[in-house]
Amino acid sequence: RMQSSQPHIWAAGDVAGIHLFTFSAWEQGEAAGWNATSGETRRLDYGILPRATFCDPEVGSVGLTEGQARERGFPVKTGRWEFARLPRAIIGGETEGFVKVVADADTGRILGGHVIGAEASTLVHEIAMAMKCGLTAAECGRMLHAYPTLSEGVRWAFQEAV
Structure with missing residues (x-):
């Protein structure tokens, strides 16, 4: 208030x-x-407060970490996608980093997400919006992304969490 x-x-x-x-x-x-x-x-x-640290590489985070989710009793499934596997990161020479998402293993509900790498402060908002809208990891993993983009890493991380 x-x-x-x-x-x-x-x-x-x-x-x-x-x-x-x-x-x-x-x-x-x-x-x-x-x-x-x-x-x-x-x-x-x-509950859904994206955070960013402007260092090199950038760090973006929202929601719970894997450890916090486990401490709170959630059955956890995670997905992780390395920047080194993203064509856009390779083209731009920014292959350091990853996207990690944390989901409830039973419901698919997104509990948190973390990005370390180029544009992490921007990419984390895709995870935050998915959380705010109540989307599941499976739904986010099926969303088409333009190619080649760094945001593809968010999609692939969600697919890994299913």
Whole structure:
């Protein structure tokens, strides 16, 4: 809700102490403004919060890791696809890295995904959107992707998780 302990004070960003990322602060600010002025309540869904680290290679992540999923009692199936197997990565000379997805082995529900490599900060959003829309690993693995693209690695990782 972004409301402080005082009913007339709203907070967002670092002062709120929740997910200290620029993009989440932006969403918190919008929610705080909406909630303070509209009389309605907008809640943010932190369960699907893509994260990116801009290093070389880039790192993108969303949801649970394989270890976290197992700790929470999920039966886990993972899929992994190496950038070295992607024609686009080979053409661009960016073969370092991989895409990994974590799914519930019983339902196919996507629990998380992780990308290390070129454009990881962008590619992770395909996994986040699939999670938000409630798609299964099998459904995502059947989605056609343009060729040659780095995003094919996301598709192939989903297929490996089925």
